[in-house]
Every structure is written in structure tokens, then in C-alpha cells.
Amino acid sequence: MKTEEVLTVAIIDDAHKIDSPQGRAIHRIITGLKEYGIRVGEIASPEDARAAFSALAGIDCILINWNLGGDTSERHEVTAKLIDEIRERNEKIPIFLMGEPTNAPPTSLPLKTVREINEYIWVMEDTPEFIAGRITASAKRYREMLLPPFFKELVKFSKDFEYSWHTPGHAGGTAFRKSPAGRAFFNFFGEQLFRSDLSISV
Known part of the structure; x- marks a missing residue:
């Protein structure tokens, strides 16, 4: 008998398949999630994410790379708009924003975006196993909260x-x-x- 529904996490990111420190770190997070038994859906662009909005009801947590498409103010605006659109469709789903560690806080984050995300994670600072565990715990809480x-x-x-x-x-x-x-x-x-x-x- 199936005792628990499989949790699903969507990762909106274009770096994890690139052979770079950040790409390898995100890839290890994906591997860690799969080891927890999480189904992972990989989405490479905001456009692909919008096309997948119809499946949003089946997602338990969303990870978004803040530098999706490039580390520029224009691309950050696109990512922020995508987060707005997700929140318009689902006010409760956990959203994790992924970024690279720097010496300063992510000052480019608009206050509205800060309020709409649940966590900001440094993909190369904490261990991939710990980050995967945080995501899994958040997805489980969300799934449990959904049930009447x-x-x-x-x-x-x-x-x-x-x-x-x-x-x-x-x-x-x-x-x-x-x-x-x-x-x-x-x-x-x-x-x-x-x-x-x-x-x-x-």
C-alpha cells in the first residue's frame, strides 16, 4: 500500500547543467532531493515556467535562481515578476530563492520579492544535503497544511x-x-x- 504521496519540487534554473561551481552545487542539491525521495521537475527559463503554471497545483515547493538568465538588473526584474505571478496563483507554496554567496547582502532584491519568498539560500555556502533537507521539510509542511x-x-x-x-x-x-x-x-x-x-x- 502506498503510505505517502511523493512530494514534488520544481527548480527554475539554467545553471545546474553548466560545469561551474554554482552549477555543480545546484546539481548536488537536486541529487540530495532525489535521495530524499522527492520528485524534481527541472525548468530552464521563466517562459517554460509560465507554460508549466497549469501543473502548479501538483508542486510542493519551488526553487528559483535569482540570477536566472544572468546577473543583471534586467534579468532580476524578470525573475521578480515570475515570483509575483506564482504568488498570484498560490499564496502559500514555499518559494526558495537561490543565490551565490557574496560579502554583502543581496541588496538587489526588491522588498516585495523578499516578502514573497520563504527562504533565501546560498547554494555554495551550506552543504547540499542540508539545503535539500530544508527544502524537503518545507515541502512536507506545505503538503500537510493543504489538507482539511x-x-x-x-x-x-x-x-x-x-x-x-x-x-x-x-x-x-x-x-x-x-x-x-x-x-x-x-x-x-x-x-x-x-x-x-x-x-x-x-
Whole structure:
């Protein structure tokens, strides 16, 4: 039985495939996320990101390179506008802004952008494993926050591997698996449905 939905992180970045210190650092972060079991979607430009907005509901965290397309004020404006557009569609999704360490704070960040992001990460300062862990924790909190109270408890119940002997769950669907037609029915919907199919009579 699938006990937990896979988390998905989108990385909007054009540097991780370049053989540079920053590119290698971002690539290691992606590797770290995958080791945590996170599905990673790689997006190379603001234009591609806008084309993928329809899939935003399935994303649990977004990483954006502040220097996407180049370290210039014009490109920063494009990135800031992209963050605005994401926030217009989703006020709660975690947004991590990636930057390179410097001796001074990122003064080019508009105050509005600072308010719209959740974290600013130096990709070459902290370890990739730590950054991947921060992203994973934020994505998990976001996923848990999305669930309404009843559904949240239902998900929790299904993860506890409890027996449910009442109808219509039929002990997690075991009754259906005793006949060919019943097994086909069980396979069609999947075990998760029957394990979490609780009666209001109990």
C-alpha cells in the first residue's frame, strides 16, 4: 500500500547543467532531493515556467535562481515578476530563492520579492544535503497544511495501518480479493481506497 504521496519540487534554473561551481552545487542539491525521495521537475527559463503554471497545483515547493538568465538588473526584474505571478496563483507554496554567496547582502532584491519568498539560500555556502533537507521539510509542511481537518486525519489513519472491520471498507478490501471479479474491482481502485474507506456508523 502506498503510505505517502511523493512530494514534488520544481527548480527554475539554467545553471545546474553548466560545469561551474554554482552549477555543480545546484546539481548536488537536486541529487540530495532525489535521495530524499522527492520528485524534481527541472525548468530552464521563466517562459517554460509560465507554460508549466497549469501543473502548479501538483508542486510542493519551488526553487528559483535569482540570477536566472544572468546577473543583471534586467534579468532580476524578470525573475521578480515570475515570483509575483506564482504568488498570484498560490499564496502559500514555499518559494526558495537561490543565490551565490557574496560579502554583502543581496541588496538587489526588491522588498516585495523578499516578502514573497520563504527562504533565501546560498547554494555554495551550506552543504547540499542540508539545503535539500530544508527544502524537503518545507515541502512536507506545505503538503500537510493543504489538507482539511477530516482528510488530514483520514490520511493519518491510513498511514497507521489500522484494521477497519466495518462497512464499506470490508477489512481493507480483503473480502473483494476472494473472488476473481472482486480482485479485479480491488485492483481497479487500489488498496489505499479500501484501507481508508471508513463508515460513518462507527
